[in-house]
Amino acid sequence: MSTEITQQAHAATIQTDVHGHHEGDHGHHHEESFISKYVFSQDHKMIAKQFLITGMIWGIIGGLFSVLFRLQLGYPDMSFPFLEDMFGKWAAGGRISNEFYYSLVTMHGTILVFFVLTAGLSGTFANFLIPLQVGARDMASPFLNMLSYWFFFLASCIMFASLFLQTGPASGGWTIYPPLSALGQASEGSKLGMDFWLISMAMFIVSSLLGGLNYITTILNMRTKGMSMTRMPLTIWAIFFTAVLGVLSFPVLLSGAILLLFDRNLGTSFYLSEIVVKGEILPNEGGSAILFQHLFWFLGHPEVYIILMPALGMVSEILSVNSRKPIFGYLAMVGSLFAIAILAFLVWAHHMFVTGLNPFLGAFFVLLTLLIAVPSAIKVFNWLTTIWRGNLRFTPAMLFAIGFVSLFISGGLTGIFLGNSTLDIHLHDTYFVVAHFHIVMGVASMFGMFAGVYHWYPKMYGRYMNNTLAYIHFWVSLAGAYLIFWPMHYFGLAGMPRRYTDWSNWQSFNMFTDANRVISTVAMVVFAVQLLFIFNFFYSIWKGRKVTTQNPWGANTLEWTAPIRPGHGNWPGEIPEVHRWAYDYGKDGREFVSQVEPVSDSESKH
Amino acid sequence: MSTASVAQVETKWWTGGKSPFNVEYGKLMMWYFLMSDAFTFGAFLISYGTIRFSQNYWPDPNEVFNAFPFAGHANLPLAFVSLMTFILIVSSVTMVLAVHAGHHNDRKGVIKWMIWTIVGGAAFLGCQAWEWTHLITGDHAVLLNGKLEHIGTTVSRNPWGAAMPGMMHDGHPVSTTGPVAFGGYFFGITGFHGFHVFSGVIINIIMLIMTMNGTFDRRGHYLMIEKAGLYWHFVDLVWVFVFLCFYLI
Numbered sequence: 111m112s113t114e115i116t117q118q119a120h121a122a123t124i125q126t127d128v129h130g131h132h133e134g135d136h137g138h139h140h141e142e143s144f145i146s147k148y149v150f151s152q153d154h155k156m157i158a159k160q161f162l163i164t165g166m167i168w169g170i171i172g173g174l175f176s177v178l179f180r181l182q183l184g185y186p187d188m189s190f191p192f193l194e195d196m197f198g199k200w201a202a203g204g205r206i207s208n209e210f211y212y213s214l215v216t217m218h219g220t221i222l223v224f225f226v227l228t229a230g231l232s233g234t235f236a237n238f239l240i241p242l243q244v245g246a247r248d249m250a251s252p253f254l255n256m257l258s259y260w261f262f263f264l265a266s267c268i269m270f271a272s273l274f275l276q277t278g279p280a281s282g283g284w285t286i287y288p289p290l291s292a293l294g295q296a297s298e299g300s301k302l303g304m305d306f307w308l309i310s311m312a313m314f315i316v317s318s319l320l321g322g323l324n325y326i327t328t329i330l331n332m333r334t335k336g337m338s339m340t341r342m343p344l345t346i347w348a349i350f351f352t353a354v355l356g357v358l359s360f361p362v363l364l365s366g367a368i369l370l371l372f373d374r375n376l377g378t379s380f381y382l383s384e385i386v387v388k389g390e391i392l393p394n395e396g397g398s399a400i401l402f403q404h405l406f407w408f409l410g411h412p413e414v415y416i417i418l419m420p421a422l423g424m425v426s427e428i429l430s431v432n433s434r435k436p437i438f439g440y441l442a443m444v445g446s447l448f449a450i451a452i453l454a455f456l457v458w459a460h461h462m463f464v465t466g467l468n469p470f471l472g473a474f475f476v477l478l479t480l481l482i483a484v485p486s487a488i489k490v491f492n493w494l495t496t497i498w499r500g501n502l503r504f505t506p507a508m509l510f511a512i513g514f515v516s517l518f519i520s521g522g523l524t525g526i527f528l529g530n531s532t533l534d535i536h537l538h539d540t541y542f543v544v545a546h547f548h549i550v551m552g553v554a555s556m557f558g559m560f561a562g563v564y565h566w567y568p569k570m571y572g573r574y575m576n577n578t579l580a581y582i583h584f585w586v587s588l589a590g591a592y593l594i595f596w597p598m599h600y601f602g603l604a605g606m607p608r609r610y611t612d613w614s615n616w617q618s619f620n621m622f623t624d625a626n627r628v629i630s631t632v633a634m635v636v637f638a639v640q641l642l643f644i645f646n647f648f649y650s651i652w653k654g655r656k657v658t659t660q661n662p663w664g665a666n667t668l669e670w671t672a673p674i675r676p677g678h679g680n681w682p683g684e685i686p687e688v689h690r691w692a693y694d695y696g697k698d699g700r701e702f703v704s705q706v707e708p709v710s711d712s713e714s715k716h
Numbered sequence: 717m718s719t720a721s722v723a724q725v726e727t728k729w730w731t732g733g734k735s736p737f738n739v740e741y742g743k744l745m746m747w748y749f750l751m752s753d754a755f756t757f758g759a760f761l762i763s764y765g766t767i768r769f770s771q772n773y774w775p776d777p778n779e780v781f782n783a784f785p786f787a788g789h790a791n792l793p794l795a796f797v798s799l800m801t802f803i804l805i806v807s808s809v810t811m812v813l814a815v816h817a818g819h820h821n822d823r824k825g826v827i828k829w830m831i832w833t834i835v836g837g838a839a840f841l842g843c844q845a846w847e848w849t850h851l852i853t854g855d856h857a858v859l860l861n862g863k864l865e866h867i868g869t870t871v872s873r874n875p876w877g878a879a880m881p882g883m884m885h886d887g888h889p890v891s892t893t894g895p896v897a898f899g900g901y902f903f904g905i906t907g908f909h910g911f912h913v914f915s916g917v918i919i920n921i922i923m924l925i926m927t928m929n930g931t932f933d934r935r936g937h938y939l940m941i942e943k944a945g946l947y948w949h950f951v952d953l954v955w956v957f958v959f960l961c962f963y964l965i
């Protein structure tokens with residue numbers, strides 16, 4: 111008994127410790143300078159915007175790269191003099207050179223996977239939503255949070271600088287497999303560009319670590335009174351598991367990257383053994399290139415879920431809010447996120463079925479990989495039952511959320527093909543894989559991100575984005591995504607390999623020439639529409655319709671109880687106390703019941 | 717679903733408004749950071765294991781690590797590394813004492829024990845520097861491409877191969893070259909660990925200065941010392957695994 115009392119006393123002191131300085135901060139009004147408000151800001155909301163806008167800039171760059179290499183793939187026999195004007199020797203004669211092509215694909219993958227869909231997506235919404243939705247003044251450590259952004263910025267600068275190196279940026283694919291990536295003499299992109307890539311990623315890992323630690327501790331330690339774990343919105347659960355995945359898998363990539371740096375610069379032989387490059391016999395012996403693949407994919411596979419999970423959470427929230435119905439199967443949703451997070455660590459070798467992996471071992475990875483279909487199917491089922499007979503409001507966010515579900519189904523199904531090691535012998539490294547991961551990860555997570563931006567924009571800027579532009583954005587992107595990636599499944603089934611600049615030497619693939627042309631054209635249109643989104647975003651910051659009510663979507667979660675433009679500290683007075691879960695929509699004849707409303711005696715149980 | 721929404725969830729620690737583990741956020745963060753760091757070391761050690769067991773031959777640590785400063789050519793297998801390990805463990809003990817003094821807000825005690833911890837860390841780093849130098853510069857006669865050569869242990873060369881039966885040079889047996897992975901992993905992993913010790917010493921020095929300035933007295937608690945302590949113990953624990961993998965097995 112007495113220990114219990116001291117425990118509680120202890121908890122109380124810690125409590126003041128945790129919230130103390132923010133509360134103090136908040137009481138008196140203080141002027142902030144431009145620098146501390148917009149640049150070295152420690153306000154989670156501003157940091158979120160920094161991540162978002164940096165991510166958008168990267169998105170334009172990465173997207174532009176894909177347009178460039180699609181020009182080559184769609185029109186292999188044409189020459190574009192403007193390319194030579196812009197890129198000089200990299201596009202001599204108006205054609206994208208092989209080296210340039212590989213640099214473009216590598217950078218496209220790296221930028222989109224890490225800088226846009228990891229930092230841009232998690233960084234934005236974890237920062238923006240965690241304190242607002244769990245009811246905290248800010249992150250556990252606003253300072254480390256700020257550092258997290260600035261390490262990302264540093265990583266961005268290094269990666270960006272690598273684009274301008276004389277020998278070009280890294281060009282061994284986003285998975286940077288050695289020996290190609292380890293040997294400068296093997297390709298231009300494996301020279302300085304590769305070192306830049308590795309150092310940039312090391313900075314990126316530091317950023318993601320600082321961010322992740324903050325997200326986890328804030329969610330565990332800083333929930334407001336009454337916000338038990340099972341009352342948290344699904345967004346927060348998803349971000350929580352995302353952060354755990356990041357904290358435990360990125361360090362393994364760090365190890366892999368460090369060893370690769372050593373192989374490149376110090377003459378070690380971690381990944382190298384008995385290699386001949388251009389007639390020269392290298393002295394390295396005893397290393398294993400497969401080892402790198404293990405280290406890479408131990409991160410790489412969780413990474414794809416790091417990208418996906420925030421989208422899963424936001425989509426759950428947005429579907430429920432805009433169907434005016436409780437999310438179907440809340441605990442099943444949490445459970446399936448948990449299952450996905452666990453399984454994400456146990457399936458990495460499905461990327462390595464054809465590298466000489468022992469088929470006996472492969473069998474276990476097939477089993478575990480296919481198991482992921484179970485929690486994925488639970489989620490899809492619950493989303494569909496959530497919107498089933500709902501009172502749907504087709505806001506842009508809702509449309510993107512529904513689009514997300516569609517893409518997740520399409521891409522998930524092809525995952526099941528790939529997860530069978532026997533089928534994968536045929537499908538590996540073909541366009542089937544490209545189609546699979548672009549639909550399920552690339553486009554789907556992009557859609558989740560767009561849904562999030564449209565939904566929380568009023569909270570971020572106190573204004574709405576333009577709906578007409580948003581609808582154009584949605585329909586063109588959705589149609590475009592399927593037009594671009596659906597045909598690629600057939601290319602892959604026919605055996606067309608990925609990572610080739612030119613297939614014209616293969617008679618058998620000439621039948622896809624027209625389809626490739628269509629894909630390239632659509633890709634340009636879709637890219638243009640993304641610029642429309644960017645325009646809409648920035649235009650609306652200053653000119654958008656103003657938000658006049660605190661809770662424009664009629665949502666239950668805590669962020670909508672804060673002022674329209676919350677200051678640093680989020681709530682002017684006390685942090686609200688939570689009395690119920692986040693999904694009381696359409697209950698007892700009321701459209702929505704905010705989380706802060708106490709449960710009355712007359713209220714029905716579910 | 718119903719339990720989550722309407723029914724009162726009366727778990728004592730998890731209902732929000734307090735820390736469920738009864739720890740301050742910084743300590744929680746430190747724990748998660750250490751978990752993350754454990755994965756980095758884990759990846760290194762597992763890589764080392766897979767490569768090592770794919771080789772036909774691996775040097776015997778008792779032969780490689782048998783030197784001691786100022787002991788000439790005396791054969792003292794693992795004596796020096798035992799001393800290093802002892803130093804690091806003792807520094808962990810002094811760290812415990814510093815944390816303990818912090819609990820009693822005993823500034824003098826904290827200062828004293830932090831100084832000893834810093835000395836221990838620095839001594840360990842010094843030992844490591846000596847060991848590395850000895851390995852890199854200590855020549856051994858090997859038969860390389862049919863010629864007799866003297867080479868030290870580096871990341872791309874390894875003189876600790878199997879002995880050439882019956883071949884002697886200057887009274888020492890001549891061997892073939894050994895697997896280069898030995899040096900790569902040895903310097904790579906002990907270097908990465910040494911880097912951690914180095915960071916730990918820096919952190920401890922900062923803690924010491926903050927203590928001497930009375931920062932923690934003003935705050936009323938020595939939580940920062942506890943967090944530095946967690947890190948220091950972790951670095952110590954990692955060494956135990958490094959020691960096991962490189963020197964004992």
Ligand code: HEM
Pocket residue numbers: 285414415417418460461479480482483486521522523524525526527528529530534537538539543546547550551552
């Ligand atoms: C039922 C679920 C899924 C299964 C069974 C599955 C299975 C697979 C398999 C076996 C591969 C390797 C194909 C090969 O290279 O031959 C693969 C590739 C890939 N998957 Fe999935 N997947 C699933 C869902 C997802 C999700 C949800 C994401 C992302 C959010 C994702 C992202 C990727 C990526 C990025 C690649 C290719 C990486 C590369 O080689 O560049 N997959 N998938």
Ligand SMILES: [Cu+2]
Pocket residue numbers: 410411414457458460461
């Ligand atoms: Cu995977």
